[in-house]
Amino acid sequence: MEPSHKDAETAAAAAAVAAADPRGASSSSGVVVQVREKKGPLRAAIPYMPFPVAVICLFLNTFVPGLGTFVSAFTVLCGARTDLPDRHVCCVFWLNIAAALIQVLTAIVMVGWIMSIFWGMDMVILASYKEQGIPQQL
Numbered sequence: 001m002e003p004s005h006k007d008a009e010t011a012a013a014a015a016a017v018a019a020a021d022p023r024g025a026s027s028s029s030g031v032v033v034q035v036r037e038k039k040g041p042l043r044a045a046i047p048y049m050p051f052p053v054a055v056i057c058l059f060l061n062t063f064v065p066g067l068g069t070f071v072s073a074f075t076v077l078c079g080a081r082t083d084l085p086d087r088h089v090c091c092v093f094w095l096n097i098a099a100a101l102i103q104v105l106t107a108i109v110m111v112g113w114i115m116s117i118f119w120g121m122d123m124v125i126l127a128s129y130k131e132q133g134i135p136q137q138l
Contacts, residue, residue: 042099043122044083046122047126048080048082048127049080049127051131054120054124058120058123059120061103061117062120065112066103069096069099070100072123073097076096103115
């Protein structure tokens with residue numbers, strides 16, 4: 001079994017770190033790795049809402065796909081922040097409306113319903129970050 005290209009890159013990076021360390025210590029000692037999730041525009045448009053509103057949106061998304069996402073779009077107009085600070089409020093509003101429409105239109109084949117539930121869970125997770133004071137961009 002041949003090693004994949006990604007395995008070769010990982011091994012080369014580990015060898016470079018080991019070679020750069022004059023003490024000969026392992027690559028895991030004292031190395032800090034930071035992972036940052038890259039979100040697409042639709043996912044980054046999910047607003048940071050108060051926790052009770054996010055739970056209501058999750059409930060709505062569970063039983064009527066897209067309804068909670070549609071409601072969350074209006075929280076953007078009421079001042080809820082998103083991970084798209086450089087976009088205008090109206091643009092973020094329409095991105096949320098587009099996500100709600102995608103959920104409604106694809107609910108027939110269950111994809112939209114599942115997407116809607118995951119969207120609602122993301123809303124609750126982001127709301128819990130807001131309540132705990134965790135920085136917006138993780």
